[in-house]
Every structure is written in C-alpha cells, then in structure tokens.
Amino acid sequence: MRREQLTPHLVRLTLGGPGLASFASTGIPDEWVGVVVPDQFQSRYYTVRSWNGAELLLDVVVHDVGLVTEWVARDCVGQTVTITDPRGSFALPDEAAWVLLVGDLTAMPAMARIAETVPTDLPVRIWAEVPDAEELRSCGYLPGRADVTWLASPAEGASELATAVEAIDWPEGDGYFWMAGESAQMRAVRKHLMRVRRLPSPAYDVMGYWRAGTKRQPRAVDPGLVWRAGKAAGHSDEQIWSTYDRAQETAQQEADQ
C-alpha cells in the first residue's frame, strides 16, 4: 500500500501485491469495491480510479471524521486491507450523443474515469461540487476533453447539487446522465429527472454515495449485494438505487435508536 496526498482533501492509495492476483475489473468506469481497513469489520465503498493489472488506485476523500478517513490520516502505508469484488452501474445507451456527469468530491474518481473512457466523439460535461476547485485543476484531475463547471461546496456535510441539476441547460437529443453524491440530494434529483425531465430510466444513473449528518455510523449497506439482487430481479438502475437508499435509511434509523 502506497499513499500519496493528491490535494489537501484527497489521498491516493495504491494497492498491490499477490492478494490482487485474482482481481478482475468489470471495465465499467464507475466500478467500486468495498474496503475493510485493519481491525475493523465495517466496509466503506470506493471507486476503482484505475487498475493496470497489478496495481489498484483508490482516491479517498478525507472528511472531518470517519473510519477510513482516520485510518488514511494515520500511517496506513504497508498495511493490508480487504476488498470485495468490483461492481459498476454506468451503462451508456448505444444511442447516447452526449454525457452529463454531476457529483461532489467523492464522485470525482468515477467522473474522471468515465470521462477518460467514453468514446472520444461524445461531448462530456461535468458539474463538480468541491471544496477547492483550484486544487483539482492544478493537478489535472479531470481529463482536458471534459467541459467542467466548478461549484463550491457550501460546507462539510452540505450540498446543493440538486439545485444545480435543476438549473442545467440540457443538450438536445438523447444522452446519458450520471450522478453521485449525498443520498438525500440524490433522491431529490431522481424525482426531478422522473417528474420534470421525464427521462426514461436507462437514460440516467443517480447514486447515493454517503449520508450527511449522521451522529453514529449505521451498519454499511453493500451496494454490490443490492445491485446483484436488483439485476437478478430485472429491476432498472433507478429502482435499484432507490432500494439502496431505503436500505441505508433503515440502517440509519436502527443506528439512531
């Protein structure tokens, strides 16, 4: 395990070693793994920023507090973590003529990988809500092909991405909308896409990546399990992520009792 401080808010972990011999990337650009850090049982989910057949890169946002946050801030170098099989949900329709990506700092690894991998003839627009845009611009975090609108994060634990989505001037024709961030904001965005934009569910993918304002951490709900069960039942991405949000809410209510 190597550790590199990319920006004051973002740490890159490079995982390697024989334990990754059986790692099989899905190739889906928003694929994630569950990570269990030493001496812990709860997992947290992180996007595979890249995989080169030998090394796996995870870009971890450092919050005020948090299980992985605190482990990353301590000396994590050389330690061994457990990761789950990767899963991804980005599903670009064949007819898509453009791609819109919206997210906060935790979504940056996925947005960067998506922008790097979608066909070069597709215009990619990104709205990124981050604490300090200059940090990310100066390290060239997003590929140059993307047309990026930087939005300032209001404060740790807050987000105004749902409002930003309502203000989007949508391109003509068919495309694909991908978004990730705080779960309550994502629920509001799904409603907007369904009721106002009237997008068919294959045209978008909106994922709750984390929950704001939790005093105690609920048990982690594995998005991979929810994803597999939903796919097996023939559910749409939108139904699957709504189920995931509900499962997180239930876990939160249990933790609050």
Ligand SMILES: Cc1cc2nc3c(=O)[nH]c(=O)nc-3n(C[C@H](O)[C@H](O)[C@H](O)COP(=O)(O)OP(=O)(O)OC[C@H]3O[C@@H](n4cnc5c(N)ncnc54)[C@H](O)[C@@H]3O)c2cc1C
């Ligand atoms: C599919 C998926 C992919 C993800 N990919 C990434 C990724 O590549 N990089 C990444 O950094 N995160 C990613 N996340 C989000 C990450 O799993 C959560 O932010 C996680 O809670 C962080 O764990 P922690 O142990 O540091 O904090 P926790 O112990 O989970 O939380 C501690 C406190 O921090 C708050 N908190 C948690 N996340 C945030 C946040 N984003 N902003 C502000 N406050 C927060 C909580 O509300 C809580 O009060 C992803 C999540 C999912 C579901």
